[in-house]
Amino acid sequence: MLPDIIARDLMPVIQRINVLLAIGLPIVFAVIGAWAFILSYRFIAPLERLEEDLQKIDEGDYSVRLEVQDDHDLKPVADIINDLVDKLDKTER
Numbered sequence: 001m002l003p004d005i006i007a008r009d010l011m012p013v014i015q016r017i018n019v020l021l022a023i024g025l026p027i028v029f030a031v032i033g034a035w036a037f038i039l040s041y042r043f044i045a046p047l048e049r050l051e052e053d054l055q056k057i058d059e060g061d062y063s064v065r066l067e068v069q070d071d072h073d074l075k076p077v078a079d080i081i082n083d084l085v086d087k088l089d090k091t092e093r
Contacts, residue, residue, distance in 0.1 A: 046074055050068075050074065062085050
């Protein structure tokens with residue numbers, strides 16, 4: 001056990017730390033959660049659109065083209081699929 005003098009001097013510091021943690025931790029967790037949600041949406045939304053467009057192509061709608069932003073990682077894949085759909089469209093005619 002700490003001597004009374006040390007405990008008396010440390011108590012305000014410990015209480016201040018507890019208050020900072022009680023206020024700060026929920027804020028930090030909220031910011032991290034919001035950041036994770038935004039980041040996951042940035043990756044999930046293009047994949048969902050890609051899936052919908054591929055479903056339309058699978059159903060025979062060869063007029064659909066996959067549109068992905070130029071700086072997105074899926075752009076090369078979308079370009080290849082669009083080329084394949086062009087070829088399928090030409091063979092169907």
